[in-house]
Amino acid sequence: MRKTRRLHVAMALFTSTLLGFAAAAWTAVPVVRVVKVSAKRYEFRPASITISRGESLDLELVTDDVLMGFNAPDLGVRSNIVPGQVSCLRITPQKTGTFPFLCDVFCGSGHEDMNGSITVVD
Amino acid sequence: MHKTIDRRQFIKLAGLGGGVVFASGLGGFSALAQAASRHGKKASGAEEDFYFVQLSDTHWGFSNPVINPDFAGTLQKALAQVNALSPAPDFIVFTGDLTQTTDDAALRRQRMSEFRDIIAALKVRDIRYLAGEHDAALDQGAAFKEFFGDTHYSFDHRGVHFIALDNVSDPAANIGADQLAWLGADLAKLDRQQAIVVLTHRPLFDLAPSWDWATPDAGKAIDLLMPFEHVTVFYGHIHQQHHHMTGHIAHHSAQGLMWPLPAPLSVPKKAPVAWDPAAPYQGLGFRQIESEHGVPTITELPVKA
Ligand SMILES: [Cu+2]
Ligand SMILES: [Fe+2]
Numbered sequence: 001m002r003k004t005r006r007l008h009v010a011m012a013l014f015t016s017t018l019l020g021f022a023a024a025a026w027t028a029v030p031v032v033r034v035v036k037v038s039a040k041r042y043e044f045r046p047a048s049i050t051i052s053r054g055e056s057l058d059l060e061l062v063t064d065d066v067l068m069g070f071n072a073p074d075l076g077v078r079s080n081i082v083p084g085q086v087s088c089l090r091i092t093p094q095k096t097g098t099f100p101f102l103c104d105v106f107c108g109s110g111h112e113d114m115n116g117s118i119t120v121v122d
Numbered sequence: 123m124h125k126t127i128d129r130r131q132f133i134k135l136a137g138l139g140g141g142v143v144f145a146s147g148l149g150g151f152s153a154l155a156q157a158a159s160r161h162g163k164k165a166s167g168a169e170e171d172f173y174f175v176q177l178s179d180t181h182w183g184f185s186n187p188v189i190n191p192d193f194a195g196t197l198q199k200a201l202a203q204v205n206a207l208s209p210a211p212d213f214i215v216f217t218g219d220l221t222q223t224t225d226d227a228a229l230r231r232q233r234m235s236e237f238r239d240i241i242a243a244l245k246v247r248d249i250r251y252l253a254g255e256h257d258a259a260l261d262q263g264a265a266f267k268e269f270f271g272d273t274h275y276s277f278d279h280r281g282v283h284f285i286a287l288d289n290v291s292d293p294a295a296n297i298g299a300d301q302l303a304w305l306g307a308d309l310a311k312l313d314r315q316q317a318i319v320v321l322t323h324r325p326l327f328d329l330a331p332s333w334d335w336a337t338p339d340a341g342k343a344i345d346l347l348m349p350f351e352h353v354t355v356f357y358g359h360i361h362q363q364h365h366h367m368t369g370h371i372a373h374h375s376a377q378g379l380m381w382p383l384p385a386p387l388s389v390p391k392k393a394p395v396a397w398d399p400a401a402p403y404q405g406l407g408f409r410q411i412e413s414e415h416g417v418p419t420i421t422e423l424p425v426k427a
Contacts, residue, residue, distance in 0.1 A: 073331035106259030
C-alpha cells in the first residue's frame with residue numbers, strides 16, 4: 001500500500017515535470033502562420049499574400065494539375081509544386097515592399113500569366 | 123566562293139535600309155575590337171568577313187489583333203526585307219518562339235508546318251533554328267525536332283564557331299547536366315582565341331528573374347565559356363534589344379516579330395507594349411550581324427509598314 005502511494009507521488013511529479021517542459025517548449029516556439037497556396041492552370045490561389053516584416057510564414061504549396069513552380073526571386077525562395085504532394089516553403093522577409101512570385105515551370109498555354117505577389121508591411 | 127564584304131559598303135547598305143548600327147555603350151563589341159587591335163590579338167581563325175541575319179520570336183499562331191493587327195502578315199514583311207538585302211546574308215538564324223504555344227499537340231505541329239511553309243519564301247536557304255519555350259517546353263522539344271532538327275548543336279562558319287544552346291525544352295528552363303557536358307566537350311577542342319558565337323533563346327544571365335528572364339543554370343555555361351576571349355551571345359525571348367556584359371562576354375537580345383515587351387522591370391506587370399496605330403510595327407524588327415575578323419557588329423532593322 002505504502003509502496004503504491006510512493007509510486008503515485010513519483011508518477012505525479014514525473015508527469016508535472018513533463019508538462020512543465022512541454023509548456024516551456026510551447027511558449028518558446030513562435031507560432032508560424034500557415035498559408036495554403038494552390039496552383040492550378042493558370043493561377044495561384046491566393047494570388048496575393050500579405051505578411052509583416054520579420055514574420056515567418058509557411059507556404060503550403062499544392063496542385064492537382066501538372067508540375068508547377070513557385071518562385072519569388074526577390075525573396076530568394078523557390079520550390080517545385082508536385083501533384084499530390086505538399087511542398088512547404090518558409091519565408092521570413094526582412095524588407096517591406098511588394099514582391100512578385102511566378103510559376104517558373106512551363107505548364108501550358110496560360111503559363112506566362114501565372115503569377116502573384118507577396119506584400120511585406122511594417 | 124568568296125562573299126567578303128567591304129565594311130563601309132556594308133554599313134552604307136545597312137544605313138539605306140533604315141538600320142541603326144549598334145555601338146555599345148557598355149564597351150561590348152567596340153571595346154573588343156579596340157582591345158583586339160591594341161594587343162594585336164585577333165580572334166583566331168576568323169579571317170573572312172561575312173554577315174548573318176537573326177530573326178526572333180515570330181510567335182506564329184498568335185492572333186490577338188489588339189496587340190498586333192497584322193499578326194498574319196508581320197513575319198512575311200520581315201522575310202521580304204531579308205530577301206531584299208544585298209549582298210545576301212550567309213545564313214539566317216531564328217532564335218526561338220517560332221510558334222505561339224498551345225496545349226494541343228496537333229495544333230502545335232500545324233503551326234510549325236505553316237511556319238515552315240511561310241519561310242520557304244526566304245531566298246537564303248542556309249537557315250538555323252532554335253526553339254523557344256513556346257515551341258518546346260510542353261513536349262520537351264518533340265514537335266520542334268520533327269520539323270527543325272536538334273535543339274542544340276554547333277557548327278563552324280568562316281572561322282567562327284557557333285554554338286546553339288537549348289534552355290527551353292526543359293519546362294524549368296535549365297540547360298541541364300547532359301547538355302552542359304556536351305558544351306564542355308565541344309569547347310575543349312577550341313583554341314582560347316577562337317571567335318565563338320552562342321545562339322540561345324533565354325538570357326544566359328539574371329536579367330529579370332521575376333519576369334522569367336533568366337536561365338537557372340546559365341552560370342554553369344558561362345563558367346565553361348569564360349576562359350575563351352571572344353564570346354558573344356545572341357538571344358531572343360524578351361522581344362526587345364538589350365545589351366549586357368558578363369565580364370568580357372557580351373549578350374545581345376533581339377527584337378521580336380509579333381509584339382514588343384517593356385524594358386526589364388519598367389512596369390509592375392510584364393505585358394505586351396500596345397500597338398500604336400501612329401507608329402505601326404514599332405519595336406518589331408530583326409538584325410544583321412557582321413563578323414569582321416571574328417568581331418561582330420550589329421545593325422538593327424525595323425519592320426517597315
Ligand atoms: Cu520566349
Ligand atoms: Fe517570345
